Amino acid sequence: MSLLSLLMSFLTMAHAPVANLDCEAFPASAGLSCTFCPIGANPMTFSPELHLLTLTVIATLLMWIPYMLARIMTRGLMAALNNPDPSYPPDPPWAERARRAHANAIENLAVFAPLVLMCAMTGADSPATVFSARLYLVARLVHYVVYAAGIPVVRTIAFLAGFAATFTFAVALLRHAS
Template sequence: MTQELTTELGIVTWLCVLAASLWIPYIIGVSSDPANPDNFGRPGDLSLLRPWVHRAHRAHLNLLEQLLPFAVLVLLVDRVGGYSTLTFWTAIVFFWLRVVHAVGMITGMARMPLRPILFTGGWLCCLIMAYAVWAA
């Protein structure tokens, strides 16, 4: 039985690639930190790292916090056959919110109140996807 990859599942795939790759800026930051001569040791207190390195770590964690529920909800929508225009656009919006959040977080450009607004937008996308599960 062959099924096509929906936009929603494709978005989840790309989000997984993003989540699997967001460790890279953090590790580059930790290993290039002049205050950390032992690049193979565990970094100490994250708040003592350069600000962008600490933010890179948090960006990775923030993505994981929202990716897991969003991915499960998309899989549930797939299982119950609940795809619609709403789920299509919700997945696209969620993807770009997460990309902008990660880039803004690491660069420091997403300051208050933008960063929590982006995170809240991702949460709203999760709620919309949950609605799609129940509405199917």
């Protein structure tokens, strides 16, 4: 099965009715558990990779809070809630870096998340993908903190670690497809 046909089947499954929701199918001792089975598809369990992806999404979702609090402290609540205006004082440098780190996290998540989902759908998971999902989460958190703090070399290393984790998922999918 090619990656394109796999992606197309994923997109069509997103609109398919759920035929089976069996929350007892996976041992609770393994962490979060559930089996979701759209009609005509193989069951997909809430794997460690999906759990780590969920944590990554939550972390990315919360990354705007520090720089918005800084904006409120700098400009005041009403000015922070208004449309941007050049007459407002600029954000502190760390807050601007945090905003850019958040944007970078969103851009990278747009590549990482589909790969994790496709691995979960196809059963292409392995110890390497579990490790890579952990690595990606840690790398993105480190990237955010050191980017906001203005530490350039560690920021680049964290970015490259996240890239390597993403690349590992792509390779796992290609190996599973062949």
